[in-house]
Amino acid sequence: MKNSTYEKYTIAASLIQDFYHLQISVFDQEDQIEKFIDKNRIHNVQAFFTSEILNLYTQQYVPDRIYYLTDAFMVHLVIFFIEENPVVIGPFCTLLMTPKDARTIFDQYKITNLSQTDFFSYLSSLPAIKESELFRMVSSLIHTVCPQSPEKQIQHINFFNHTALIPKEYETREHYTELLEKRYTYEQHFIQAIERGNSRSAIFNLHNMQMDVAYLKRIGTTLENERIGAAITRTTVRLAALRSGLPAIVVDRISSQNTAVTHSAKSVEEILTAKEKMIREFCNAIHHYKDQKYSFLVQSALYFFDHEYYKDIRIKELADELNVSLNYLISVFRKETGTTPNSYLQKSRMKQASILLSSTDMSMQEISSSVGISDANYFIKVFKKLYGETPTNYRRKYRS
Incomplete structure (x- = not known):
């Protein structure tokens, strides 16, 4: 990958790995596939964990395709390309199994050299994620790293006998203690x-x-x-x-x-x-x-000021809702925060206004209304008092 692309990929991949505990690998060296197989395969019935299969899907550059591979254990891999580099996400699961389900799979493939304990230990080590969420994640990763990348089509490739493997018992779920x-x-x-x-x-x-x-x-x-x-x-x-x-x-x-x-x-x-x-x-x-x-009373008032600053908040009405007198609310609030409710609310509104001034092209009236002040002239007066300059000068300074 180009240096700029690789930097974006590294950041995005790291976030996904941290949040979802998903492996993300770029196969750009010959021995990586063998190491990947040794690390992730538990049984040879997992057909896509072979060098032949992985080489097939990673060595032929197909820019418009996302391969979604599923093995006999209902374990998945996703393979796609970023600037001719094959990226592999997984393994992961979208399904959970019980011992009865494991017996069905073991009977289907005549598996005798793997214990159910090891089988479930292996599955539990893999992250569980919805298929739709996985594809949103892949799409976001590709768009972040390569915004100009062509639209990709998803191709499902199954390495199992689907009809025989999924019995009717899966639909009724009688044994679900585990x-x-x-x-x-x-x-x-x-x-x-x-x-x-x-x-x-x-x-x-x-x-x-x-x-x-x-x-x-x-x-x-x-x-x-x-x-x-x-x-x-x-x-x-x-x-x-x-x-x-x-x-x-x-x-x-x-x-x-x-x-x-x-x-x-x-x-x-x-x-x-x-x-x-x-x-x-x-x-x-x-x-x-x-x-x-802070006390429960002050915490409640702070939440209103921090999250509902855009509303027409009346301190008396807030005191009524909190089931205390106006004077008591003002007294406790000042004692714990060092300021009055009205002063705190103004500062909270002006803080939000400063963000809008530096990040949007909204008019003064629009910004004023969005922070709970209907009069734009009053908004300008309050802002200048707190920041020492007009909203226009503030915007000019921080957007120049």
Whole structure:
């Protein structure tokens, strides 16, 4: 790869590896394929883990193709090219299995030299990720590294007898004790991550929980099922957030926003995106307010000022909602933060305005309205008081 392309690839690949625990390899040396096979193959029934197959798909430059390979264990590899360099993502899984499923595969391929313990140990070492999410990831990686790359077509290549391998029992799911135990473990890790304010760990465990629900079918769902799933997740997160010490009024505000988005969503992807956004917002709030050591009352007021600055906030109405008097709210807020609620709100609004001034071409009236101030002249006056210069001069200085 060119130096500039390689730098972009390294950054993007590193992010994907860190977040999804996926291997991403560029085969640019002769001995890499053999090392890759030795590292990732557990049994010779995995047909694509051979030098012949991997050489076939990595040595013939096909710029418009993404190969999606599936072996007898329902393990996958994705292969595509960036500037004639073959990139391999995986191995990974999109399915979970029980001992009954393993016996079906072992019988189908007459496997006698591999124990089920080793088989499940191998599968559990691989990341679980939805096929649709994987392809979005690949598309983003390619677009980031090579924006001018031609549109790529996905070609599925199966190294198994699909009809014989997938029995009808997969559709009914009578034996799922192992899956429930695994899901319980993921759920506990998910709750613990929320309580710590660790959004990355929480979302990772959420993905694993969602994979469990899909059993051995290709991941897919209906809009109504996802709404139900989002409600269950929302309840779990709410309880974990309250247990972490986040004020109830903040919990209700974030939760209500997700409820509204989920109810109006027109696609499964919208619901999944909103669910992850909710988790990040909860974790950010937990992480932030744990560090600040403020009282519940002040934490609640700070959340309103930091996240709803664009609304017409009346301090008296906020005090009523928090079930305290206006004077008490002002007194406690000043004691803990060193400033009044109105002053903090103004600073929060002007901070957001400064970001818009330096990053957009919005007019003064548009920026003023977007930070909760209807009068542009008053906005200019407040901004100049806090920053020592007019919004126009600020924009000119930071965009020159």
